[in-house]
Amino acid sequence: MRLWIARQRYLIDFTLASLARRKTKNIGLVLVFALLVFALASVTLLTSALRQEAARVLAQSPEVLLQRMVAGRHDLIPPGYIERIGRIRGVQQVEGRLWGYYYDAVVKANYTFQVAADDPPPAGRIVVGPGLARFRGVQAGNVLSFRSYSGKLFTFTVDAVLPAESELVSADLVLLNEADFRAFFDYPAGHFTDIALSVANPQEVRTVATKLAAALPDSRPILRDEVLRTYQSIFDWREGIALALLSAAILAFAILAWDKASGLSAEEKREIGILKAIGWETGDVIRMKLWEGMLVSLGAFLLGYLAAYVHVFHFSAALFAPVLKGWAVLYPSFTLVPAIDGLQVAPLLFFTVFPYAVAVLVPIWRAAITDPDAVMRG
Amino acid sequence: MIELDDIHKAFNQGQPNEYWALSGIDLTLAAHEATVFSGPSGSGKTTLLTLLGCLARPTRGRVRLRDEDVSGLPERFLTEIRRRTFGFVFQQFNLVRGLSALDNVMLPAYPLGLPYGQLREKAENQLASLDLGHRREARVEWLSGGEQQRVAIARALINDPEVIIADEPTANLDTALSRQFLDILTRLIDEGRTVLLTSHDPLVVESSVVDRVVRLRDGRLVDSAA
Numbered sequence: 001m002r003l004w005i006a007r008q009r010y011l012i013d014f015t016l017a018s019l020a021r022r023k024t025k026n027i028g029l030v031l032v033f034a035l036l037v038f039a040l041a042s043v044t045l046l047t048s049a050l051r052q053e054a055a056r057v058l059a060q061s062p063e064v065l066l067q068r069m070v071a072g073r074h075d076l077i078p079p080g081y082i083e084r085i086g087r088i089r090g091v092q093q094v095e096g097r098l099w100g101y102y103y104d105a106v107v108k109a110n111y112t113f114q115v116a117a118d119d120p121p122p123a124g125r126i127v128v129g130p131g132l133a134r135f136r137g138v139q140a141g142n143v144l145s146f147r148s149y150s151g152k153l154f155t156f157t158v159d160a161v162l163p164a165e166s167e168l169v170s171a172d173l174v175l176l177n178e179a180d181f182r183a184f185f186d187y188p189a190g191h192f193t194d195i196a197l198s199v200a201n202p203q204e205v206r207t208v209a210t211k212l213a214a215a216l217p218d219s220r221p222i223l224r225d226e227v228l229r230t231y232q233s234i235f236d237w238r239e240g241i242a243l244a245l246l247s248a249a250i251l252a253f254a255i256l257a258w259d260k261a262s263g264l265s266a267e268e269k270r271e272i273g274i275l276k277a278i279g280w281e282t283g284d285v286i287r288m289k290l291w292e293g294m295l296v297s298l299g300a301f302l303l304g305y306l307a308a309y310v311h312v313f314h315f316s317a318a319l320f321a322p323v324l325k326g327w328a329v330l331y332p333s334f335t336l337v338p339a340i341d342g343l344q345v346a347p348l349l350f351f352t353v354f355p356y357a358v359a360v361l362v363p364i365w366r367a368a369i370t371d372p373d374a375v376m377r378g
Numbered sequence: 379m380i381e382l383d384d385i386h387k388a389f390n391q392g393q394p395n396e397y398w399a400l401s402g403i404d405l406t407l408a409a410h411e412a413t414v415f416s417g418p419s420g421s422g423k424t425t426l427l428t429l430l431g432c433l434a435r436p437t438r439g440r441v442r443l444r445d446e447d448v449s450g451l452p453e454r455f456l457t458e459i460r461r462r463t464f465g466f467v468f469q470q471f472n473l474v475r476g477l478s479a480l481d482n483v484m485l486p487a488y489p490l491g492l493p494y495g496q497l498r499e500k501a502e503n504q505l506a507s508l509d510l511g512h513r514r515e516a517r518v519e520w521l522s523g524g525e526q527q528r529v530a531i532a533r534a535l536i537n538d539p540e541v542i543i544a545d546e547p548t549a550n551l552d553t554a555l556s557r558q559f560l561d562i563l564t565r566l567i568d569e570g571r572t573v574l575l576t577s578h579d580p581l582v583v584e585s586s587v588v589d590r591v592v593r594l595r596d597g598r599l600v601d602s603a604a
Contacts, residue, residue: 006491014488021476267475274472277433278486279461279537281454373425373434 008291011284015291018271029256030300036253037304037352038311039246044344045308046317047239052339054231058224062095062196063205065222066212079190081216085197088211090204096192098181102146102174107135113174113181117196120177125159131171133161148184156180242320254355264363272364276372285368286361293360297353305345313338379409379541379572380430385439387425387597399425400597403439409540412563412573416583417594423576424545426594430574431464431543432456461486465534467544471526473518473533479505479525480514483532490537504532508562524555531562541572548579556581563587 019026066085068075077096085094099114111132121127128138138144138158145155162170181187197212199205209221264272272285280288311317385403390396400422407413407430415423428434429441432448435456441449448459465486473482483501492500505514508528513521518529527547534542548556556579564587566573577583583591593600 003491006493007489009494010488010491014485017477017481270472271474274474275485276457277460277466277468277472278533279457280486280489281457283454284489373428 007284008287011288012291012295015288015295018288018292019295026296030296030303032253032256033297033300033352033356034304034307036249037301037348038307039249040243040348040352041305041308042311042317042320043239043242043246044348045312045340046320047235047242048341048344049312049339051232051235054235055228058228058231061224061227063199063202063224064197064209064212065224065227066195066197066216067220067222068194068216068218069220070218074194076188077192077195077219081219082192082195084215085195085212088208088215090199090201090208090211091197092200093198095196097194097196098178098187099193100181100185100187102149104136104146109135109172111172111174113176113184115178115181116175121159121175123177123180124156125176126156126180127160127162127175128158129162129170129173130164132174133158146184148186150186154180154184258359264367269367272367273372276368282368286364289360289364290357293357294353297356301349301352305348309338309340379444380407381405381440381442381445382426382429383440383442385426385429385436385441387422387429387434388437391437398597400429400436403597403599405592405599407572407574409572410567410570411589412567412575412587413590413592414583414588415574415576415592415594416578417600418578420596421594422597423594425597427543427545427574427576431466431541432460433466461489461537463540465537465539465542467527467530467534467542467547469546469549471530471550473526473529475519476517478515479510479518479521479529479532482518482529483536486533487536501532501536504535505529508532523550524558527551527555527559528562535566539571541574542566544573544575546576546579548577548582553581560585560587 066077066081068077068081082094082096085091095117097115097117099112102111102113103109104111109132116127126144128136128144133139136144138161140158140160142158143155144158145153147153156176162173162175176184182189197208199208205223205225209223212219212221275285275288276282311319382403382405385400385405386398387400388396388398403426415426417423425434429436432441432443432451436449439449440447443459443463448456451459474485477485480498480501483504484497487497487500502511502514505511505528508531510525510528510532513525518526521529527550531542534544547559551559560582563573563585567587575582575588582588591601
C-alpha cells in the first residue's frame with residue numbers, strides 16, 4: 001500500500017510538473033472549462049434556490065382559491081357566493097379577496113394592488129413592496145400619487161415597506177384597505193376578485209375542490225399545490241431556456257475539450273515514448289495522464305462551482321437573475337438561502353469531468369501501447 | 379549474457395513498403411564487456427540495439443537474456459526487464475524538456491516508488507559523479523550538448539542496470555567531449571557493467587575500451603570478431 005501511495009505521489013508530482021510546463025495552454029483550458037461550469041452551475045443553483053424560496057413563501061398562502069369564469073375569462077365574484085361556500089363541509093374559513101393590477105407610467109412597471117386581509121392600513125395609507133419602494137425611491141412616511149383608471153388622482157402615504165425576505169412574491173405589491181381599493185378601481189360594492197378558502201384537513205382539499213366545482217359551476221377552484229407546481233414549472237422552463245442558450249457554449253467547449261483531449265502533440269507523443277523506453281509501464285503512463293485529466297477537469301469544476309456559488313449567493317446571481325428571476329417588471333432583489341443539492345451537483349460533475357477524462361485516455365492508450373522503439377529513432 | 383538466434387526484423391510487414399531491417403542475425407554477447415555495433419547508415423545497428431534492449435520484439439528468431447527467452451514476452455514483462463536490466467543513452471539524449479537535470483535523472487525510478495529522500499540522494503550522487511552536481515537544478519534545455527549527454531548517462535544509471543545501451547553516443551559531441559564520454563565508458567566497464575553501443579566514429583570503434591566490434595551491412599552480420 002505504501003509503495004502504491006509513493007508511486008501515485010511520484011505520478012502526481014510528474015503530472016503537476018507536466019501541467020506547469022504547458023502553463024498557458026492548461027490555464028486557458030481550465031479557465032474555459034471553469035467558465036462553462038460556472039454558467040451551468042449558476043443556472044442550476046439559482047433555479048433550485050428560487051424553487052425553494054417560492055415553496056417557502058407559498059406555504060403561507062390559502063389551500064384553495066376560487067375564481068369566477070365568464071366566457072373562459074376571470075371575472076368578479078358577485079355577492080352571495082361567499083355565503084354559499086360557507087355551507088360546504090370541511091371549509092374552515094372563507095375570505096373574499098380584492099386585488100388588481102395597476103400600470104405605473106412613471107417607472108413603466110405593473111403593480112399589484114391588494115386589500116390586506118390582516119391589519120389593513122388606515123384610510124389614505126398604503127404598505128408597499130420593497131421592489132416598488134426601491135424603484136420609486138420611497139420609504140415609510142413618504143407620499144405616493146397614482147392616477148386611477150378613471151382619471152382621478154389618488155394620493156397615499158406610505159405606512160411601511162414590506163420586508164425583503166418575501167420580495168420574490170411581494171416586490172410589486174401595494175397593500176391598502178378595502179374602502180380605498182374600491183374607490184381607486186371603482187370596484188362595485190359586494191364584489192370580490194376571488195375567494196380564498198382554508199381547509200382544515202389537507203386530505204380533504206381535493207374533495208372540497210370537487211364540491212366547489214359542483215356547487216358553483218361557473219367557478220374555478222385553484223389548489224395551492226397546483227400553484228406551487230406552476231411556479232416549479234415556470235422555473236423549470238426558465239432554467240431550460242437558459243440551458244438551451246448555454247448549449248452553444250457547451251457544444252463549443254465540448255469541441256475544444258475533445259480536440260485538446262483526443263489529440264496528442266508531437267511533444268507529448270515523444271514524452272510517452274521516452275517514459276516507456278526508460279522503464280515506465282503502459283499503466284503508469286495512462287495513470288499519469290488520467291491524473292492530468294482529473295486535475296484539469298476537477299480543478300476547473302471546483303473553480304467554476306465555487307465561482308457560481310459566490311455569484312448566486314453573495315452577488316444575487318447578477319448575471320442570470322434577469323432571465324431566471326423576473327417577476328412582473330420589477331426585478332426582485334433578495335438574498336437567496338444558500339443550498340446545494342447533491343442530485344444537481346452529481347450530474348454536472350459527471351457530465352463535465354467524466355467525458356474529459358475519457359477523451360484524454362483514448363489517444364494516450366493508443367500511444368502508450370505501441371513499442372517504445374520509435375524514441376530510439378529520434 | 380545475451381544470445382540472438384536467427385533474428386529477423388521487418389517493418390510494415392505485409393504492406394507494399396515492407397522492409398527487412400535485420401536478417402538472420404546469430405550473436406552471443408558476453409557480460410562485463412563493451413561491444414560496438416558498427417556499420418553504415420541503414421545497416422540495422424539501431425534496430426539491433428532496440429531488440430537487445432527489449433524496446434521491440436523480433437519478427438522472427440529468439441532473444442535470450444541470461445538463458446531466458448524474452449522475445450515473446452508481453453510488453454508488461456519487457457518493461458520490467460528494461461527497468462531492471464537496461465539503461466539507455468539515446469542519440470538525441472531524449473531528456474524531458476522543462477524539467478531539471480535532477481528530475482530527469484529520477485524519472486526512471488518513479489514507478490519503483492522509492493522514498494523521495496533516498497531517490498533524490500541517489501540521483502544527486504549520480505550527477506555529482508559525472509561532474510554535474512552544480513547543474514542539478516538547471517532545466518535540461520539550458521545545458522550544453524556534453525552536459526545533456528551526462529544527464530542522460532546519469533538517468534540511465536539511476537536504477538543501477540547491468541547493461542548500458544548507447545545509440546551513437548558521440549554523434550553530437552566534439553572530440554574533447556567524445557574523449558570524456560570514453561572515460562565515462564571505462565568507468566562503467568570497471569564497475570562491472572556490460573556496455574552495448576552503436577557507432578561509426580573511429581574514435582569509439584578503435585578505442586582500447588572497446589572489447590568487441592560487430593560490423594553490420596544491409597541487416598546482416600559482416601564481422602563479429604572479438
